[in-house]
Amino acid sequence: LGFFAVVCAGAGQDVGRSCILVSIAGKNVMLDCGMHMGYNDDRRFPDFSYITQNGRLTDFLDCVIISHFHLDHCGALPYFSEMVGYDGPIYMTHPTKAICPILLEDYRKITVDKKGETNFFTSQMIKDCMKKVVAVHLHQTVQVDEELEIKAYYAGHVLGAAMFQIKVGCESVVYTGDYNMTPDRHLGAAWIDKCRPDLLITESTYATTIRDSKRCRERDFLKKVHETVERGGKVLIPVFALGRAQELCILLETFWERMNLKAPIYFSTGLTEKANHYYKLFITWTNQKIRKTFVQRNMFEFKHIKAFDRAFADNPGPMVVFATPGMLHAGQSLQIFRKWAGNEKNMVIMPGYCVQGTVGHKILSGQRKLEMEGRQILEVKMQVEYMSFSAHADAKGIMQLIRQAEPRNVLLVHGEAKKMEFLKQKIEQEFHVSCFMPANGETTTIVTNPCIPVDISLGLLKRETAIGPVPDAKKPKLMHGTLLMKDNSFRLVSSEQALKELGLAEHQLRFTCRVHIQDPRKEHETVLRVYNHLKGILKDYSVQHLPDGSITVESILIQATAHSEDQGTKVLLVSWTYQDEELGSYLTSLLKKGLPQSTP
């Protein structure tokens, strides 16, 4: 019995589009359904023909699980469910369910309206897709069907991100999605119990990174913002609506308060209200600290941060603006960027990774002359800075998670096709588990040793434990019985009971062996000799000479006859039942040695 996982992230390894298929004890689960944002053609969607060539996805898949709302984990979901076709359940946490459609719609608007894409999902498709979603709570066991159950664990990383445990019978796999083992200003650290899954699938892209301390990064970020604002410049921070933006807001708010700064900070409208609304709604998903301070003062009710209006971009004087979307690929952040790019007093700080092809990526690569629509050239004189605040687990974090969960096997998923031999060895050495690192599209088979529960009858249990030494709680004890398999249950009972239940009679096996002895005397004399001989040797056994001329040793019967052709040879018939095998064999070999010469 075993199960296998297929990683079908497909081509392109920059951000890493997540989509993993797991087959466990006959159940098929899809983990995440991400979109690759660097491509504008079909390469942005995972290749679903991996799953099944001609069958219907709904029949093949038992469920789909989405770990969090980042587009590289859920971006292809409407395409998958509405355009390719899937009607089964889709599981995700409550915050993810609330926020996903917003991000999907936002992305759809930009791709279709601004770029004029045609092969893309519609708003209605997003709505229809979300109707198939079943929201789950943390640590709540959800029965997908009679055999398959799932449970979500806190993953940190972004609001609503979860790690999922998928269990069928006594086999389980844990998928981490993206997680973070160190708490930050607005989210806690990932946590899982000692669930001992057969397989742990974990993200390992950041495993080889030794990160700069958060304090240093924050200090440098604040320094840059402060310097720009002090000289009258404007700071643009393109963000995704939810996620790191909240972290930076808290950071700036605290700094502004401490330094008593007056320059305005704006957050672009629409998504702000929704963002804060969701954070308030899902306050249980945030950091311990936030929950505590929430009672006194709503951490997301900012004193210094206000809603943005498009007109403010033209206001003179310093300001800081958080605007979406995060890679400057369209929308408001791009509009503001175009207005401010020409002034070298201004600054744009990219707070996250930018996918190739976006304006964000271009300016980070050093491009200072950009071609905009209508062949206009935009000269970028404003300062371009990059500050990554994304929260991912590094090698230490991965080891911590493995230590918590105690899996039997580990599978590393990584965005780049890098060699991870060192990490693989590190995990194998420290935890003595097997570690796999499949390439994209590769199938990994993991063999498990499932335990099969068997009921043992009380009578048999009592009888078997009475035999032999006193049972030790720490040592396995070997018991004998008959295994009855009926429907889906296994029972261990005594042989007598088994026979009774099955209505069978017990078979008796009897062995008979012929031993030739050289003895010219009469049969009854031979018998007497044999009797005396055996009586002399087998002192602990009951040896009897019966009136009919046969000898019994315990329940074994010995009879003597004359050989048909040779009068000098006697044939001893030794007969015993299966139960007396040992004694029977012994007797036979004893008699084969012959009788002693001098016998009375």
Added chain:
Amino acid sequence: YRDLHTFELQAPTRLIEWACGNRVCVAGYGQSDGNEILQLIPPPTLLTKETQGLCPERDFKVECGGFSERPVYSLKYVPDTSLLVTSGPPDSSLQVWQVSVEDSDVIKSVSTLATEDGTGESWAKIATISARAPWVLHGSRLDRVQITEVESRKNVYTSASRGSEELSGLAFLDCNTLLLCCATGRLCLADIRQPQSLVEAVSVPSAPCSEQWCMGTRHGAQGLEPSSQPVARLSSRGLLTLTDLRKTSEFLALAKARVPSPGSGAEFLCVSWAPALEGYLAISGFNGTVHVYDTQSWDSSGREAEPVFVHKGHAFGGAGGSGDVPLVTVHTWHLQKPRTLLSAASDGSLHVWDWVQPCGKC
């Protein structure tokens, strides 16, 4: 500070070695099994001449790693080869490793260079050179110094016995000249073409209580005679002596650093010359700080010297907050950027810092 970056290694290191391609190597020295040797690619901020502040990549990346069963106390790359050599307790044998980044990210253990051990041998100090062949100079005591050819494992040189003091450091001045420093402070020059002779440099001033010494040699700028660079010796009480190897009978300079006393032992004493700044050296190993000194104003009086800069970052790291102030285990200078140093401490922290020259000279 001009710049300061703090990082946290999974395990503390007591060595920072530069490798070609601006790689940096660190290694664990814990007593239990599973010490890692990590070859790191520093973030681009460290690789460029100008400091950039906010930069796309600010993190160290582990390029490759290896597993060592024993604690790694010393590590040296063998120039012009893909090998490196490590040493550590419990004996003075050396371990040879192969780094082949293109094939795999694992540093493989290749061989062990065993040495005959007397009783109570401590770990070997090492230095490498690839002049006539890849050589490693190693030894734990003055009478056990030898040069072994790394690949053939042939012994090329053995020093004459002139005492059995424990060594605190050794170095190749050039392909024929060795510099040996004992923990007592005794400094000897040896010419490998004349194994029997040893030239002694002026001994350090004797002290009422026992103190340990270590040395720092300068990897000189191009074209300079190696022996024209002064050798610095640092004691666990904070005494610093500078010796010109062409005039070994006298001190070039003598000074005292302001360090806490009693010192915390000599385990991590470290003194090094700045490769790109004439006359500057740094010391560490007394507490959670690293001192930078300008030796050009020093004389032979033994007066207390004022440090040009003190890096206190490790003392404030305090992630654990357990009350134990971390001890700086090692420091090293950046090879090109004149005022950039890397330092590591016993709590696993790794700092990269760039200090600003106080007003006056530049």
